[in-house]
Amino acid sequence: MRRLNREDDGKPSVGGALSDLHHAVSDKIQSWSPYHHKQGAASKGNKTTSAKSQKAPNSTAGDNDGEEVKDGIKAEDRLGARTRIGKCTILFNGNSFWERSIQTHEQHDKIHGYRLHVLRQKLLDDVWDKPAYILSLLLRELAKPNAERLEWLFWVDADTIILNPYIPIETFLPPPDFDDIHLMYSIDWNGLNNGVFPIRVNQWAVDLFSAIVSYRYYRPEDPLVFRDQSAMNTLMLEPRFAKNIVNAPQRWFNAYQGEHNETLQPFQIRRGDLLVHFAGVPAREERMGYWLDRAEQHLDDWEIPVKSTSYPVEARDFWAQEREKRKDRKAKIETSRQMASQLLETTNQQLNEFGDRLTAGQMAVITESRDALQKMIADPQQEDDVETLDKLSETLREAKEPLAAAVGSSNKLLLSLAHDAIFAGEKDLRDGSTGASGAAATDLDQLSQRLQELKMLVMTPEESWNKAEIAAATDALTGARARLQANVAAIQKAKQEVQAKSNAISEAKKMVQIEAGLANPDGMQKTENAGIAQPENAGTGEHDWSPSNAVVGRPVAPPPGAANAATAYGADHANGIVDGEEASPAGTVVAHVVTITPEAVMIWTTATVAGNSFEEPTTLPDMRASG
Structure with missing residues (x-):
């Protein structure tokens, strides 16, 4: 000793x-x-x-x-x-x-x-x-x-x-x-x-x-x-x-x-x-004496090898549980630190955007709470103190309630604009997908992409909103809608122009028919014997009519390479007769040509022949349309 x-x-x-x-x-x-x-x-x-x-x-x-x-x-x-x-x-x-x-x-x-x-x-x-x-x-x-x-x-x-x-x-x-x-x-x-x-x-x-x-x-x-x-x-x-x-x-x-x-x-x-x-045992020495007597007897049922006790298994299980606790705590710490870091980032961003809406006192409280949380996160001695971390995070959340109110007011307007853009975009997308608007596939794809981007942004928790990103996404969706609508309007205008031309052609046909005597002014085609229209056997040399004056009319598709051509069938012998020349001492040929479109889809040619009737068909010369 x-x-x-x-x-x-x-x-x-x-x-x-x-x-x-x-x-x-x-x-x-x-x-x-x-x-x-x-x-x-x-x-x-x-x-x-x-x-x-x-x-x-x-x-x-x-x-x-x-x-x-x-x-x-x-x-x-x-x-x-x-x-x-x-x-x-x-x-x-x-x-x-x-x-x-x-x-x-x-x-x-x-x-x-x-x-x-x-x-x-x-x-x-x-x-x-x-x-x-x-x-x-x-x-x-x-x-x-x-x-x-x-x-x-x-x-x-x-x-x-x-x-x-x-x-x-x-x-x-x-x-x-x-x-x-x-x-x-x-x-x-x-x-x-x-x-x-x-x-x-x-x-x-x-x-x-x-x-x-x-x-x-x-x-x-x-x-x-x-x-x-x-x-x-x-x-x-x-x-x-x-x-x-x-x-x-x-x-x-x-x-x-x-x-x-x-x-x-x-x-x-x-x-x-x-x-x-x-x-803390009452009558401690008395109780100690009882157990001392037992210990000093060295009884076999008390003094047993450690391997025969429950200690080894208990210790193994205990430390296994501690390992699981450590794993869970580590995950909790990481989660808390991530949430605290996100809270700080959001707070700083909101202060930059909406800090001017706070009073000096409100700003001071928020700044103090923010700085305390930042200091703890940066302190390696407190990196595992999740309890204090959560407490400081909650303190900052409470301190920034006035800031949250200002953000909420602004977000209501932002959300309203975003929702309006989303609803309008979905309607445009539905109309375009059904072909009702005649929208191009490229425009629809761009609209769908911008629509999904904005939806994802507004579906995030409001405290994590990025005002600039949502505003930009709303503008992008609105722009995609504008481009789609402009293209649809152009398509509709082109259709209207084609329809107008078609109507003009129909009207021209009617006027020609009226002038040629093939139809009444009300647009109804004549059915009296007038030696008109192309008979079923036209071009066969067979003629079953012989009026003194024959008016022949026929729609003619221009052959390849020819701008305008027409064949008039009549009883007169009119070979070689050109427009404006005399067919005989008593007759004159008048030809009328109408071009429907720049592509010359259809040509109407009419001829009025005066004089005697012949059996051979008369072929009018090739004529260029003058409108």
Whole structure:
């Protein structure tokens, strides 16, 4: 056993690392440093002598000032093996029950090679010795080379009794993929119970316990119902520390007393469990005596190998659940950060567009909330604090309600214009697709594309609207409609022009027929014997009429290469007669030519022949249309 007593040999103090603790602990630090320790004869050979054998029962050794350090395995027996875990506790002004409790830990330490640190001198007032002592051990270990440093400290209150020494603490420690977990804790009906917990030896642990020790001085207004325990509970749940802790099942290493397995609560001890803790138990020493007697009997049904307990399966399942929780939390964090970033982007955009509609006070509140959210997102120390992130996001949403109202008013007009354009575009699209408008396929495709683009924009949540994009899409749809309507109007105009020409042709036909005597002025064709029209046997040389004056009319399609041509059939011998010449001493041929379209779709030729009738048809010469 080694004893660390107060000495002042002028060596440097580690108090500089705890400047934030002020005078509360500065005069205690030197006594915690291993460099101020002179090894006594009692520590040679790693021999230990229990206080129970030296002093009368129910008393604590009077010379137990300072600290006891007991190695579970002698240095010569370790064969170079490294001690990874050290236990620590405080015991002063106790009695034999407390000393017997410490002895149950010594047996456990010998089996697994743990080092036990016992502080036997009061350092600070009230219960603040505990966090101060843990802090001193952390600093002491960090001052050592890595190869000699403890990896974990396992704090146990002095009212804990080891019931199964065959359970190694490593059973509960985080697996390698949880190397960012630095503290395991358990809770009871009062919340955190820090009577038993493992903590990793690193800078994170130093930061936490430095804050715990100094808590009273930096936050004097905070209520500390359970003193150091309340301070620890408040701090470890803050963003700086919360992501590196895990709430373990209480029964693992902080179980409370119980008797019958079938009636036990989840937090109560079972056969084969590691230890029992008497936190807040009435008649504590009486209850401790009962369980000490049981532990000191080393009963086979209590002291069983770890593989025969439920611990390995429980630990495996627990860490598997923690992996799933991490996965879910990571997804939640990513979602919250994306939503917060989108909120900031939307807020900045809306401020640029509608900020002039806000009062100075409204603008100040929004700006302050926005800046707070931006600062948190940019802070790597708070990247996992989804609770605070969501809270700041909600604060910004509430602050920008006046801005949202201004945006909403503007959006109503914007939405109305967009809806009008959509409804009109859908009607144009329906008319064009049925062929009613004669629209071109290209125009319809462009209209359909612009229509879908605008629909997609207005269907997004209103808080995500981009006013410029919606306005541009509305204008694009309106432009597509205008082009379609212009093309449809041009098509309709062309149709009307064709119809007008067709009507003019029909009217010209009627006038020619009237002039030629083929129809009455009312447009009705004559049926009297007038030697008119082309008979069914025209062109065969057979003629069954012989009027003195014959009027012959026939619609003629121009042959290829000929602008206008016509064949007149009559009883007169009119070969070689041209327009305006005498056919005989008594006759004159008059030809009338009408061209219907520039393409010369149809030509009407009429001829009036006076004179004697002949059997041969008369062929009029080729004539160009004059209109």
